[in-house]
Amino acid sequence: MAPTQRTDGPLLGVRDLVVEYPGKGFRSTPFRALDTVSIEIGYGQTLGLVGESGSGKTTLGRALLGLAPVTGGTLTFEGADISHAGRRTRRRLSRDLQVVFQDPYTSLNPSMTIGDILAEPLTVQGKTGADARRRVREVLDEVGLPQDTIGRLPREFSGGQRQRVAIARALALSPKLIVCDEPVSALDLSTQAKVLDLFLQIQKDTGVSYLFVSHDLDVVNHISHRIAVMYHGEIVEQGDAAQITSAPQHPYTQRLLLASPVPDPDRQQERRANRRRLIEEQRAQDERSGVAA
Numbered sequence: 001m002a003p004t005q006r007t008d009g010p011l012l013g014v015r016d017l018v019v020e021y022p023g024k025g026f027r028s029t030p031f032r033a034l035d036t037v038s039i040e041i042g043y044g045q046t047l048g049l050v051g052e053s054g055s056g057k058t059t060l061g062r063a064l065l066g067l068a069p070v071t072g073g074t075l076t077f078e079g080a081d082i083s084h085a086g087r088r089t090r091r092r093l094s095r096d097l098q099v100v101f102q103d104p105y106t107s108l109n110p111s112m113t114i115g116d117i118l119a120e121p122l123t124v125q126g127k128t129g130a131d132a133r134r135r136v137r138e139v140l141d142e143v144g145l146p147q148d149t150i151g152r153l154p155r156e157f158s159g160g161q162r163q164r165v166a167i168a169r170a171l172a173l174s175p176k177l178i179v180c181d182e183p184v185s186a187l188d189l190s191t192q193a194k195v196l197d198l199f200l201q202i203q204k205d206t207g208v209s210y211l212f213v214s215h216d217l218d219v220v221n222h223i224s225h226r227i228a229v230m231y232h233g234e235i236v237e238q239g240d241a242a243q244i245t246s247a248p249q250h251p252y253t254q255r256l257l258l259a260s261p262v263p264d265p266d267r268q269q270e271r272r273a274n275r276r277r278l279i280e281e282q283r284a285q286d287e288r289s290g291v292a293a
Helices: 057-064 087-093 114-124 129-142 147-151 159-171 189-206 217-223 241-246 251-258 265-289
Strands: 012-021 031-041 046-050 072-077 097-100 177-181 209-214 226-231 234-240
Touching (some): 031 072, 031 234, 097 159, 114 147, 114 159, 129 147, 129 159, 159 189, 189 209, 189 217, 217 226, 217 241, 226 241, 234 241
Parallel strands (some): 046 209, 046 226
């Protein structure tokens, strides 16, 4: 049974978040990866964060996980400020805040069995061996993997199966929010659909929330309640998923939508022409405003 959802405020709040990295040269200007970004994620909700490579979307996910420096603004989780949380607080937060990475193979230790991989976060949080084994069996059922998975190594599985293992690891501690960083981009289309459906079913069963990071607007639309579009470290458009994908207002969002292929060759040619036009218009606008390409 899915847990009762809170309604007294967002699960995650991001307000005017700024992330900067030091410049490479002496006295060089810091590189601003995120510029006054603001989003919210409700309990049991999915926010799709979409943008091309280099837009800053992965940096936002890393900031939430404490892996990128917060220069300005605030991050709140269940009302508590976690902008500059220390190691002890972060360890406690890991019970409620987990991540699924893009590559399901490199994110799994190749020398450990699946059972040990899934039990590790549980034992770190103080679970007994018996409790950890019981929870491992539960999460394998949740992601549709057989019980004999426990004694096998990551290399024995397909890409889709390994991503299911990665999802199971994120679910092991029954988190409230999972940061999904391009979790299906390394998979073929048929496997992508199965894994996306798995994410949806898990959310229905457990009430977990997702920050779903992707470069593909169609993928994000399939799973998200709301969508935020990121360009050069800024949120340029956000709203309900249906509104963003059916009537995008920002030219960059329109470009992302036109990048998705369609089966009709004539329509596809027209979409490509429109996308090229929007790219040229955006490039000209960026040059006028001094934004680097």
